[in-house]
Structure formats: C-alpha cells, structure tokens
Amino acid sequence: MNIVITGGAGFLGQRLAKTLLTQHSDKIEELVLVDVIKPIAPNNEPRVRCLEMDLRNPQGLDEIISEKTTALFHLAAIVSSHAEEDPDLGYDINFLATRNLLEICRKNNPNIRFIFSSSLAVFGGELPEVITDSTAVTPQSTYGSQKAMCELLINDYSRKGFVDGIVLRLPTICIRPGKPNRAASSFVSSIIREPLHGEGSICPVSGSLDLWLSSPNTVINNFIHALTLPSLPPRSWHVINLPGFKVSVEQMLSDLASIKGERILDKIQFKFDENINNIVASWPVEIDKTTALKLGFTADNNFKEVIQQFIQYDM
Numbered sequence: 001m002n003i004v005i006t007g008g009a010g011f012l013g014q015r016l017a018k019t020l021l022t023q024h025s026d027k028i029e030e031l032v033l034v035d036v037i038k039p040i041a042p043n044n045e046p047r048v049r050c051l052e053m054d055l056r057n058p059q060g061l062d063e064i065i066s067e068k069t070t071a072l073f074h075l076a077a078i079v080s081s082h083a084e085e086d087p088d089l090g091y092d093i094n095f096l097a098t099r100n101l102l103e104i105c106r107k108n109n110p111n112i113r114f115i116f117s118s119s120l121a122v123f124g125g126e127l128p129e130v131i132t133d134s135t136a137v138t139p140q141s142t143y144g145s146q147k148a149m150c151e152l153l154i155n156d157y158s159r160k161g162f163v164d165g166i167v168l169r170l171p172t173i174c175i176r177p178g179k180p181n182r183a184a185s186s187f188v189s190s191i192i193r194e195p196l197h198g199e200g201s202i203c204p205v206s207g208s209l210d211l212w213l214s215s216p217n218t219v220i221n222n223f224i225h226a227l228t229l230p231s232l233p234p235r236s237w238h239v240i241n242l243p244g245f246k247v248s249v250e251q252m253l254s255d256l257a258s259i260k261g262e263r264i265l266d267k268i269q270f271k272f273d274e275n276i277n278n279i280v281a282s283w284p285v286e287i288d289k290t291t292a293l294k295l296g297f298t299a300d301n302n303f304k305e306v307i308q309q310f311i312q313y314d315m
Helices: 011-022 081-086 087-108 141-158 186-196 215-228 249-260 262-265 274-281 290-294 303-315
Strands: 002-006 029-035 048-054 071-074 113-119 164-171 201-203 211-212 237-242 246-247 266-269
Touching: 002 011, 002 113, 002 246, 011 215, 029 071, 071 087, 071 201, 071 249, 081 087, 081 274, 087 113, 087 141, 113 211, 141 164, 164 215, 186 201, 186 249, 186 262, 186 303, 211 215, 249 262, 249 303, 262 266
Parallel strands: 002 029, 002 071, 029 048, 071 113, 113 164, 164 237, 201 266
Antiparallel strands: 211 246
C-alpha cells in the first residue's frame, strides 16, 4: 500500500503512521506524511517520506498523489475555536484544501480510498434524541459548517466516481497527550491529563455536561479499519458516525478520583466560559452506532479504561 496522511505532523497523524508501520508493516510500500510543519518519520523509517506543504496551494499535489496511491487520510485542519476566531483561514484550510485534494485525486487516481476526518460539530441547534448517520447536518459553528461542506463535497465526488470516499465523524478524542490546543474541546483532555502529571487545569464547562468520547487508540484502529471496507455504493451516504460512549464531566472526574484518589481533584478549577460551553453543548451525545458496529468499527467500554490506556501508553 502507498498511503498519504495529511496533518502528518499532528498527534493523530503521527499515531496513525506509527500504528500502520507497526501493525501492517508487511503491506506498506510508502507512507507520505504532509503538513505545514515538516513531519518526523517514526523511528526514522526509510519508507516514510515527510513533506512540508501548504495544501491551500494546489501546486505540488502531483508530488503526493499518483496512480500508485492506495489511500489518503485527510486529517489536516484548524480546530474549532481557531476557525471561529478566523473564519477566512478556516474556509481556506478546512474547505479549500479538501477540494484541492479531491481534485488531484480525480485527476490522477479516482480509485483512491479518500478517508476524511469529520466531526460531530456538523450538528447543532435542535436535534433528535438520537443521531444517525443520515441525520441532517445543522452546524452552529464555523468549524462545523466547514466540515459539513466537506462532507457534502466528498459525497458528491464519490457519487460521480471521482474518488472512493468515506467520511468518518469522530467523537471527541480523550485523552490526548501533549499540551492544550485551541479546540473548544481541548479541556476534555486537559482536566484529566494535567492532574495526572501533577499540574493544574481549568474546566470551563458545567460538570453536568455530557460528552461523546473515544480514546485515541480506538479512533486510530477505526481509521485503519476504514481501509478494509468494500467501496460504498455511489449513491449511498458516504458518512459514518464512529462509535463512542456517553459520559458526563462529573463522571470523568469521579473515575479519575477512583483511580488516583480524591486529592487529585484539587488540581482542577471550575471557571465557566460561556462561549466554550455553548459550542461543546451544541454537539450531540446520543449517537446510533448500530451501522458502524455492524461494519466492524469498535468503541471503548468506559472512561476508566480510557484513563488506564493513557497511563499505560502516553505517560
């Protein structure tokens, strides 16, 4: 397989690359990592090619997409709060870059499996009690609107036979290693990660707020599983809500205390931020995962397992 990962310098891109090279080493001929900051090849693996590239500029895309390319994981994006603050940059990076990639696939290799990382931010406002794969998108943020636009475009390109597209809507990923970023959901990892490292953290939302979560390892395994799926019928809806589980902020902190003791909660301060709370509270927390599970995607069992996974793999 010859695989391209955009956003290859980021957390998900790097973990996806490492997992592919570890679990599917015998199948990987070349792995191309692309980002605006030059990525690093995991373990200096010679089959990995790292490119510094701005996907807003279509020039140079022939260098990464060819008739030999098996699949493209399009993970590159600016995050929710950043897109809200700078919508023009968001439209360029989150939408225009996606269209550039779709066009180069259409030109060079329409058989490419185009796997796009979308978000539950495509939903908002008044929602049904349970979200399905075909629930109409109703974004209430600029980031969500940009992701929804990409979803529709990928579906149309797939219907026309320009790419073999699959859109994966990710749950909120927790617990991310590293430092906080500008995503509205950044606190979801911070309120667990920082206390585990002995550092303070701020929770900007109500403790009663429910979230739909998945661990990083489960998301990566689901990304890779999308490589193995048969092509979807052209006129089907090429969007899959990845499985997750519902948990409240209060339950997350309770599970943390049950593993590390009550005193760890002293590291967390509640400072309500209406903007962040409104964005995150607009996302759905009841997702029908029947279709995804039937297709072989997986979900975590509970948040305690997610904490233990982070302690084992990322601390």
